[in-house]
Amino acid sequence: MDLKDLYRDVIVDHNRNPRNFRPMPDADRHADGFNPLCGDRLTLYVKLDGDRISDVSFQGDGCAISVASASLLTESVRGRTVPEAEALFSTMHRVLTREGEDADPAVLGKLAALSGVREFPARVKCASLCWHTLEAALHSEAAPVSTE
């Protein structure tokens, strides 16, 4: 396994310049995610137009994988319906673990850049934190999400 498989250019870019990295005072939903193992913390904000995600942003502090993953998430779920976002979450989940090796690159788009994470099991939680947090935001669970 090569480090460049994990830290692909897309990841490095999204870590250096995270997209949609801002608070959203008028968010309809938000949730906090926390990975106690490495101290990654993020807040995810969602604005809904019916069941369509009209805007999504995040803030927080974390490793390159978690920041890039959250940044990529915001780009890929904006404009999608809640069921579509949830379907993407389940695809991502499989991509990050072994089962998703056959995932359709067309469905994934830029998210495919995260597929190298599966070679680094210790880092899977970093990449999935934002997805679990999105899930919590969409269901507006009150308690902060933890990867533990």
Place this chain on the structure above:
Amino acid sequence: MSLALATTSRPDATGAPFDVDAVRRDFPVLAREVNGRPLCYLDNAASSQHPRAVIDAISSYYETSHANVHRGVHRLSQEATDLFEGARETLRGFVNARSTREIVFVRGTTEAINLVAQSYARPRLGPGDEILISWLEHHANIVPWQMVCEQTGAKLRVIPITRRGEVDFDAFLGLIGERTRLLALSHVSNALGTVVPVERYIREARRRGIPVLLDGAQAVPHLPVDVQALDCDFYCWSGHKMCGPTGIGVLYGRESLLEAMPPWQGGGDMILAVGFDRTVYNALPWKFEAGTPHIAGAIGLAAAVRYLQALGLERIAAAEHELLEYATRRVEEIPGLTIVGTAPEKAAVVSFTLERVHPHDLGTILDHDGVAIRTGHHCAMPVMEFFGVPATARASFAFYNTRAEVDRLVESLHVAREMLG
């Protein structure tokens, strides 16, 4: 480390440096590779590696002498008991306790502190009483006290630290008082490496009749400890941070205090006679050792003590201090790197952050080069909060590490900077 700490002089502590290559050959794991590179193990504060002597002592026990202790007249039970109680005597000598009655085998530092919290503190504390700890503590020296506070209505007070990562002695003098029932301090901080000048704190506490517990998990492997010279009441440590096995550690307790404490757990071995209306507890230290103990662990730990003593604790401290100075100088040259914890007296721990590179990524990138460090909050979340960082990267050195390994660390840190910085 050339510290003015309570030390006992050891006959083998000649002061002359040892041959690190020969020492490294004593540790089988140091011959292995990780990702095609020789293992560079710089996570010793989390757990250290084992010399052949420790591994052999454990296998030889299992191969020839295993039986349950304290309960058989047959040969193997006698041998196992002799080895187990012999280990206790070795551990007694290691910290210069007055008697083996003061040496209680436990699972580790965490269990030792919980034992004191539940058996010493809990029956004595009530609302208005205070337990004093510092901001530097490992969670193992925070949570057991919080639990006992919840159980009794006592209050936990916390001594602040300075920007350099030292416990603030003046603040301590303001906090210790009429209501303080116990002072619980780490001897050496695991997150930052700070060596706390515990003697000053103990003196103040004892003047007021307040007992002192020291968390020695990080101290015992790196500086000679003499519990009589320190004059502390409890000293807790783990085997696995001093080249011994996991699952074994020691609670040293002043005999008069242990004598007055009720047992913590009940079962076999901790009793003399059991009847349904009355049970007579065993004498010290067995009163606190309910159930079959970790016999092989104690034997392995004693072997670790003998190994360290043969090398010389003073020489070990000197070698580690030399590595600390070299590593500090080298990593400081890296642009954007900040060392967290700059107390004047430190164990061989370098905790740091690197601009724009998260510690967790550092951990992965270094591992790729075969360099093992710890990243995260180091079970000391309040310390991280104090310095305003979610996590740090921590390289911690043992006497079997070399300058060449420090160079590899530095080289990998440059790779990380180029990749993500």
